[in-house]
Amino acid sequence: MKKLNLLYIFILAFSANVFSQHKTVSYASKIDSLEILLKNAAKTDTAKAHQLAYLGQLYICNDQIMKGLILSKQAYEMYQKLNDPVGRGYFLQAMALVTRDAGTASNDRMSLFYIKAKWHFDQMELSETFPLYQQMHYVQANILESRTLELKKAIAYFEKQGDKEILAVLLFATGYNLLSQNQGNESITYLDRSYVLFKQLNQPEAAFTAYLTKILALKKTSSTEQVKQLEQNAIKQIISSADSREKSLLCLSMFTYYYQIGLEAQALEYLLKAITGFKEINDKQTLIRLYNIAGDEIQIYGSPRKGYEFLQKELALRKELNENDDITYTYITLSFCLIKLKNYDEALKYLSLAEELVNKSDNLYYLAKCFDARGQVLMGQQKFPEAIPYFSKAALIFKDQNNQWSESYQYGYIAGCYYEMGNLDESIRYGNISLDIGKQNNYIPVTLMASKVLSEAHARQGNNQKSYEYLKVYSDTKDKLLQNDIDNRLTDLETQSLVQEAQREKEKLEAQTYIKEKENEQQRLWLIGIACCLLIVLFAAWFLHKSNRDKKEANKLLNEQKTQIEEAMIHLKATQSQLIQSEKMASLGELTAGIAHEIQNPLNFVNNFSEVSVELIEELKSEKAKPKSERDDQLEEDLLNDIAQNLEKINHHGKRADGIVKGMLQHSRSSSGQKELTNINTLADEYLRLAYHGLRAKDKSFNATLKTDFDESIGSINIIPQDMGRVILNLITNAFYAVGEKKKQGTPGYEPTVSVSTKKVGNKVEIVVKDNGNGIPNAIKEKIFQPFFTTKPTGQGTGLGLSMSYDIVTKGHSGEIKVHTRENEGTEFIINIPT
Amino acid sequence: MKVLVVDDETDIQTLFEQRFRKEIREKILEFAFAFSGEDALSYLNGHEHEAVLILSDINMPGMSGLELLDQIKSKYTTPPPVVMMITAYGDDENFNTAKRLGADDFLTKPVDFALLKEKLKMIADV
Numbered sequence: 001m002k003k004l005n006l007l008y009i010f011i012l013a014f015s016a017n018v019f020s021q022h023k024t025v026s027y028a029s030k031i032d033s034l035e036i037l038l039k040n041a042a043k044t045d046t047a048k049a050h051q052l053a054y055l056g057q058l059y060i061c062n063d064q065i066m067k068g069l070i071l072s073k074q075a076y077e078m079y080q081k082l083n084d085p086v087g088r089g090y091f092l093q094a095m096a097l098v099t100r101d102a103g104t105a106s107n108d109r110m111s112l113f114y115i116k117a118k119w120h121f122d123q124m125e126l127s128e129t130f131p132l133y134q135q136m137h138y139v140q141a142n143i144l145e146s147r148t149l150e151l152k153k154a155i156a157y158f159e160k161q162g163d164k165e166i167l168a169v170l171l172f173a174t175g176y177n178l179l180s181q182n183q184g185n186e187s188i189t190y191l192d193r194s195y196v197l198f199k200q201l202n203q204p205e206a207a208f209t210a211y212l213t214k215i216l217a218l219k220k221t222s223s224t225e226q227v228k229q230l231e232q233n234a235i236k237q238i239i240s241s242a243d244s245r246e247k248s249l250l251c252l253s254m255f256t257y258y259y260q261i262g263l264e265a266q267a268l269e270y271l272l273k274a275i276t277g278f279k280e281i282n283d284k285q286t287l288i289r290l291y292n293i294a295g296d297e298i299q300i301y302g303s304p305r306k307g308y309e310f311l312q313k314e315l316a317l318r319k320e321l322n323e324n325d326d327i328t329y330t331y332i333t334l335s336f337c338l339i340k341l342k343n344y345d346e347a348l349k350y351l352s353l354a355e356e357l358v359n360k361s362d363n364l365y366y367l368a369k370c371f372d373a374r375g376q377v378l379m380g381q382q383k384f385p386e387a388i389p390y391f392s393k394a395a396l397i398f399k400d401q402n403n404q405w406s407e408s409y410q411y412g413y414i415a416g417c418y419y420e421m422g423n424l425d426e427s428i429r430y431g432n433i434s435l436d437i438g439k440q441n442n443y444i445p446v447t448l449m450a451s452k453v454l455s456e457a458h459a460r461q462g463n464n465q466k467s468y469e470y471l472k473v474y475s476d477t478k479d480k481l482l483q484n485d486i487d488n489r490l491t492d493l494e495t496q497s498l499v500q501e502a503q504r505e506k507e508k509l510e511a512q513t514y515i516k517e518k519e520n521e522q523q524r525l526w527l528i529g530i531a532c533c534l535l536i537v538l539f540a541a542w543f544l545h546k547s548n549r550d551k552k553e554a555n556k557l558l559n560e561q562k563t564q565i566e567e568a569m570i571h572l573k574a575t576q577s578q579l580i581q582s583e584k585m586a587s588l589g590e591l592t593a594g595i596a597h598e599i600q601n602p603l604n605f606v607n608n609f610s611e612v613s614v615e616l617i618e619e620l621k622s623e624k625a626k627p628k629s630e631r632d633d634q635l636e637e638d639l640l641n642d643i644a645q646n647l648e649k650i651n652h653h654g655k656r657a658d659g660i661v662k663g664m665l666q667h668s669r670s671s672s673g674q675k676e677l678t679n680i681n682t683l684a685d686e687y688l689r690l691a692y693h694g695l696r697a698k699d700k701s702f703n704a705t706l707k708t709d710f711d712e713s714i715g716s717i718n719i720i721p722q723d724m725g726r727v728i729l730n731l732i733t734n735a736f737y738a739v740g741e742k743k744k745q746g747t748p749g750y751e752p753t754v755s756v757s758t759k760k761v762g763n764k765v766e767i768v769v770k771d772n773g774n775g776i777p778n779a780i781k782e783k784i785f786q787p788f789f790t791t792k793p794t795g796q797g798t799g800l801g802l803s804m805s806y807d808i809v810t811k812g813h814s815g816e817i818k819v820h821t822r823e824n825e826g827t828e829f830i831i832n833i834p835t
Numbered sequence: 836m837k838v839l840v841v842d843d844e845t846d847i848q849t850l851f852e853q854r855f856r857k858e859i860r861e862k863i864l865e866f867a868f869a870f871s872g873e874d875a876l877s878y879l880n881g882h883e884h885e886a887v888l889i890l891s892d893i894n895m896p897g898m899s900g901l902e903l904l905d906q907i908k909s910k911y912t913t914p915p916p917v918v919m920m921i922t923a924y925g926d927d928e929n930f931n932t933a934k935r936l937g938a939d940d941f942l943t944k945p946v947d948f949a950l951l952k953e954k955l956k957m958i959a960d961v
Contacts (some may be wrong), residue, residue: 600923604945605846611948612853642853649846696894701932703899 027062031055049078053090060097063147066154069094069166085124092117095169098151099176112209112249113169115286119245122283148177168197172210179213184220191217205249208237212257219261248277252290264301271297288317296333304340311337328357332369339376347377368397372406375413384417391417405446408437412449419457427457435473447477579800598660598693602653609646609653616643659686673812678721680765681710684728684756691732695740704739707755714760717835723812724833727805731769731829732756734801737792738773738827745774764815764832772826781821809833836959837865837882841875841891841903842921854948855955863959872898876906888958893922893929901932908937917958921946 034055038048053075059068072094079087096113151174158167175190191214198207215230238254241247251274258267271294278287291314299307311334318327331354338347351373358366375390395410411434418427431454438446455470518525620639623631688706695702732754739752752772759766776784783789785806790799809817815833840851848868858864867882869875872895879889889907893900904918919940920933930941940954 596923600944601844605844605850607945608850608854608948612850616853645849646853649849653846692896693894703897703902706896 027058031058031062034058045078045082046084049075049082049084049087052078053087053094057090057094057097060094063143063150065098065147065150065170066157069098069154069158069170073163073166085120089117089120089124092120095166098169099173112205112253115249115283116205118285119283144177144181148174148181151177164197165201168194168201168203168206171197172206172213175210175217176213179217179220182220184217187217188214204237204241205246205253208234208250209253211237212253216257216260244277244280248274248281248283251277259297264297268294268297268301284317284321285323288314288321288323291317292330292333295330295337299333299337299340304337308334308337308341328354328361328363328366329369331357332366332373335373336376339373339380342380344377344380347373351377364397365401365403368394368401368403368406371397372410372413375410379413379417382420384420388414388417404437404441405443408434408441408443408446408450411437412446412453415450415453415457419453419460424457424461428454428461431457435470439473444477444481448474448481451477598689599657602656602660605653606650606657609649613643613646613650616646673720675718675720677716678719678724679716680714680719680724680767681712681758683721683725684708684710684758684767687725687729688732688754688756691729691736695733695736699740702736702740702743704736704752704754707753707757709755709757711757711759714758714765717765717833719833720808720812723808727808727817727831728756728767728769730801730805731831734829735769735771735773735827738771738775740773742773760835761832764834767831767833768828770826770828775823775825775827776819776821777823781819784819785817836863836887836955837867837885838888838890838955839867839869839875839878841869841872841889841895841900843870843892843895845870855952858952858955864955871895872900872903875903879907879911888917888919888955890919890921893920893933901929901936904933904936904938919954 056068056071076087076091155170171190171194175187178187195210238250251270255270295307295310331350335347335350371390371394375387378387391410391413398407411430415427415431435450451470451474459467735754755770757768787803809815818830821827891900917939920938921942923944
């Protein structure tokens with residue numbers, strides 16, 4: 001199982017030369033030489049105690065646990081007499097050695113006591129330790145039984161002695177050993193006892209670990225419901241743990257526990273928590289190991305990128321501490337990360353570093369790992385035939401070491417290589433070996449890899465039946481992976497709710513605790529409170545004062561602005577009336593020349609007819625003076641008739657001039673606003689002529705055909721004559737301007753024409769002013785009635801003509817004014833006024 | 836001598852007939868009247884060689900006196916009739932344009948009939 005994998009990592013993390021040492025170091029020979037040393041040289045007590053402690057640990061390593069413990073205890077007691085704290089450290093180291101375990105177990109117990117020992121040494125600022133910790137290795141599965149017997153013997157001995165600490169450790173180790181041998185029920189009784197003892201000894205981390213191990217044992221025997229309950233208790237304990245050292249250790253144990261039951265996500269969560277804890281207590285040595293494990297775990301089960309990052313952190317710490325113990329494995333793991341990231345060049349760099357170190361030592365496990373890595377690099381580089389020998393060599397070593405997990409992987413890789421090379425028979429052969437081991441041990445990744453290769457190989461051979469079978473294995477395994485994932489998530493959810501609950505309880509407890517303290521503080525708080533209130537009131541007062549002042553300033557500013565706006569408004573109104581007046585004057589100016597012309601003509605007639613009448617009277621007189629016979633009666637009659645006619649003409653033209661002057665005065669006068677009965681035809685004609693001559697006066701070359709079509713049936717209608725006259729004048733002036741502009745373009749055959757017509761339509765009078773100019777572009781059609789809009793060059797138009805006309809027609813006369821226009825054809829303004 | 840008077844004021848006919856009553860009675864002068872440039876042209880078309888002198892107002896609706904002058908001077912070349920222009924606006928521009936278009940004389944309103952009579956008599960005598 002993958003637990004095995006973890007075990008390798010963990011143990012190797014502490015020992016650089018495990019396998020070589022296991023084979024080469026003879027504890028027995030060391031024990032012998034030390035025994036002799038002890039007997040012969042009677043040195044100082046300190047030296048003796050030191051030798052005893054070392055000897056004890058050697059015995060334990062040599063699986064003579066009882067003897068080793070007795071010696072260790074002796075040494076510890078001696079040190080205690082010497083008041084030397086180093087004794088406790090050695091004693092804890094001995095405990096760590098007792099708790100090392102067999103294949104299926106993680107060695108967090110070892111790390112637990114190891115770390116405790118290490119912390120102890122750190123605390124005392126002692127660095128002394130025996131080299132055994134660089135030489136520890138896991139207990140071979142085949143000696144588990146004999147080791148259990150040895151442990152039980154020791155338990156019996158120390159029970160009699162009444163040494164609770166050693167007993168607790170022994171019970172725990174035995175429980176674990178039994179669990180490894182699948183003797184769950186028996187295991188539980190030992191673990192229970194150790195749990196109780198550790199609690200009594202006030203070693204919560206150890207108790208916790210015993211507790212978790214008990215859950216592991218229960219998992220194999222008992223209902224999940226009960227297990228769940230126990231798990232939750234464990235989590236609660238972690239949450240409620242206040243000591244950061246203790247908490248770090250608990251998290252580490254929790255990590256191992258989750259790891260062993262195959263919940264990687266939870267395992268990693270606690271590993272990361274542990275890392276945070278160890279960072280907090282600044283235990284960099286342990287951190288190096290934890291980064292290593294995290295990096296390895298994450299690259300296998302999570303993301304190789306993240307794993308790589310953790311390993312880089314490890315390298316950084318190692319550099320800082322100048323710690324190179326077991327760096328080989330870090331290099332190897334880094335190269336695995338990079339292989340997964342397909343960065344083979346970088347992978348080879350780390351692999352070379354690892355290989356260099358491996359060659360100096362004779363660590364076969366690392367050697368196998370290097371072969372494995374090199375094989376994978378070659379495989380990634382599509383060099384399949386070259387890769388196979390490396391996998392084979394690795395597989396051989398792993399097999400020798402009973403490392404089935406890694407071994408089965410190699411066969412899977414070999415199967416993959418042969419498949420790529422087209423050697424399907426060999427591929428299937430190796431695939432089957434890999435799959436067998438994988439299924440047997442429930443190695444999910446291996447099973448997946450092998451079944452996939454097998455399915456594909458059979459498919460290529462055309463054996464669809466077999467291919468399907470393996471595909472089924474593949475998909476079933478995938479489902480299992482999925483189920484694991486779901487379990488992970490469920491556990492995650494449960495944990496979260498638990499964490500929240502625990503947090504609440506903790507808060508509740510804290511609240512109760514603090515109530516009393518608070519009561520004591522009440523009075524002081526009251527005082528502070530009152531002071532605060534006072535401050536707040538002062539602040540509020542200041543703030544109010546300030547805001548009041550601000551408000552006043554703002555009001556003042558507002559008033560100033562208001563005055564300014566009002567002034568601007570008055571100015572604007574004045575400007576507006578000025579503008580309206582100037583529009584009137586502008587149209588009057590346009591009229592002046594026309595008016596002069598119009599008055600000139602009748603005056604000329606008046607003068608001429610009166611002059612000629614004088615002549616006629618003279619002639620009549622001279623005729624009368626003739627003798628009667630010579631007098632021409634007919635001539636006299638004619639002259640008299642002419643004089644009478646002339647007087648009529650004089651009267652007519654006098655009145656004509658009078659009318660023009662009146663009209664002019666009316667126009668320039670402000671509107672009376674009074675509606676009067678007015679002949680709209682006369683009004684229109686008058687203004688048409690005025691406009692025409694006004695324009696002619698300014699532009700001598702200007703000429704246009706004037707057409708009028710007046711409906712005589714209209715008679716007089718009720719309008720404000722000055723205003724309506726202004727409207728008509730305005731429209732006609734615009735019409736002349738339009739045709740004038742078109743004439744200037746020099747269109748051949750163009751005859752400028754302006755027509756004014758009136759018509760009675762129902763109860764309305766329609767006045768139409770039409771030109772054949774260029775028309776109004778659509779773009780500006782909407783704007784022509786807007787004030788100040790003009791197309792005339794600056795200074796030539798006020799832009800108020802049409803806007804005023806619009807107001808006069810719609811507001812003053814409840815009528816409407818419309819415009820019809822076609823580009824290049826002309827414009828037609830239509831006014832409708834109700835009669 | 837036949838004189839064509841062109842003016843948009845119809846009363847001009849009465850005035851001329853009375854002012855030149857003696858000359859008309861003595862058949863020294865004969866008058867025809869047209870009340871627009873267009874009327875004048877159509878009259879000329881019908882009485883091509885009758886009118887020796889044309890007396891025209893400049894400011895008229897429709898065809899202006901100057902346009903009429905232009906047309907007469909370009910169309911009726913044998914012999915070209917004498918054209919005298921009359922305007923209410925005695926400005927240089929009208930005067931120059933009239934001269935350029937071939938006007939033989941230029942009068943401003945109000946018309947000095949004594950002067951006009953002299954001029955007409957002079958032309959008639961020649």
